[in-house]
Amino acid sequence: MRLLFAEDDRVSRRRLAAVLRKWGYEVIEVQDGNQAWEVLLTAAAPQLAILDWMMPGMDGPEVCRRVRQLRREPYIYVLLLTAKAQKEDVVAGLESGADDYLTKPVDIHELQVRLRAGRRILELQEKLIVMREELRMQATRDALTGLWNRAAIFDLLRRETARAQRGEIPLSIAMADVDHFKRVNDVYGHLIGDIVLQEVARRVQAALRPYDEVGRYGGEELLLIFPQCNAQQAVHVAERLRRRVAATPIVTPEGEIVVTLSVGVAPYGGGADAQMLLRAADEALYRAKQQGRNCVVLYPGPQLPAEAAAL
Numbered sequence: 001m002r003l004l005f006a007e008d009d010r011v012s013r014r015r016l017a018a019v020l021r022k023w024g025y026e027v028i029e030v031q032d033g034n035q036a037w038e039v040l041l042t043a044a045a046p047q048l049a050i051l052d053w054m055m056p057g058m059d060g061p062e063v064c065r066r067v068r069q070l071r072r073e074p075y076i077y078v079l080l081l082t083a084k085a086q087k088e089d090v091v092a093g094l095e096s097g098a099d100d101y102l103t104k105p106v107d108i109h110e111l112q113v114r115l116r117a118g119r120r121i122l123e124l125q126e127k128l129i130v131m132r133e134e135l136r137m138q139a140t141r142d143a144l145t146g147l148w149n150r151a152a153i154f155d156l157l158r159r160e161t162a163r164a165q166r167g168e169i170p171l172s173i174a175m176a177d178v179d180h181f182k183r184v185n186d187v188y189g190h191l192i193g194d195i196v197l198q199e200v201a202r203r204v205q206a207a208l209r210p211y212d213e214v215g216r217y218g219g220e221e222l223l224l225i226f227p228q229c230n231a232q233q234a235v236h237v238a239e240r241l242r243r244r245v246a247a248t249p250i251v252t253p254e255g256e257i258v259v260t261l262s263v264g265v266a267p268y269g270g271g272a273d274a275q276m277l278l279r280a281a282d283e284a285l286y287r288a289k290q291q292g293r294n295c296v297v298l299y300p301g302p303q304l305p306a307e308a309a310a311l
């Protein structure tokens with residue numbers, strides 16, 4: 001494991017660094033606080049740091065304060081070395097964000113134990129980060145399709161609608177629904193239905209532009225957000241993904257299944273909020289179903305549905 005060791009006293013630095021290397025640490029030696037700060041600023045900074053308190057330039061606590069201000073991950077575990085054993089000094093050192101301290105002259109055995117404790121905390125923290133990222137994934141992604149889940153896509157919709165309201169960008173959205181999906185489930189069973197949904201999701205994603213967003217809004221219903229798209233551009237993208245889904249049958253263990261999408265597109269209109277936009281896209285989707293499915297319909301009115309305002 002890599003370790004930064006900052007100590008201005010050359011003799012004790014060399015002595016301790018030799019011990020640390022013997023224990024298997026890869027030691028980066030520096031002789032003042034400024035050098036320590038430079039090392040800790042780099043992207044590949046070691047996660048363990050032993051900082052002498054009194055050093056030319058920045059002292060140990062100051063380096064530590066700055067490191068903590070970066071709020072960086074992974075966490076850097078800081079051990080302060082101090083000749084001052086008075087209690088109030090120790091408190092000040094720990095208030096700088098140091099994790100632990102040792103008084104000089106350093107007891108080698110004690111150092112070994114303290115470093116072990118530090119490593120354990122780093123390992124725990126690493127596990128927590130992994131778990132947090134997994135939870136974040138689970139909280140925002142639809143487990144079946146990997147698309148945004150309903151809550152996440154709705155958050156994105158609210159954010160994009162707010163940007164459109166501020167006049168920053170044009171915006172359109174679309175509701176897409178797999179035609180006769182119930183029939184797929186009834187005829188082939190839900191496992192095959194799941195395979196179909198996964199493949200539809202994959203094809204839709206492949207047809208989108210990088211800044212478009214798509215989420216699973218309901219069972220077989222997708223909500224799409226097209227930032228920077230006026231009505232015509234949105235219809236164009238929607239038409240592309242409709243064709244992409246319909247182009248070739250989906251291969252499943254029960255045979256090839258032809259799947260199509262109906263899509264309703266709604267452009268943002270002055271003053272609309274997320275609910276009004278959704279309502280308009282839903283209305284357009286309903287018309288696409290009425291017109292025989294496997295088609296894209298643009299919300300017809302220049303105004304968004306008035307009744308939506310009451311929602």
Ligand SMILES: [Mg+2]
Binds near residue numbers: 007008052053
């Ligand atoms: Mg010193």
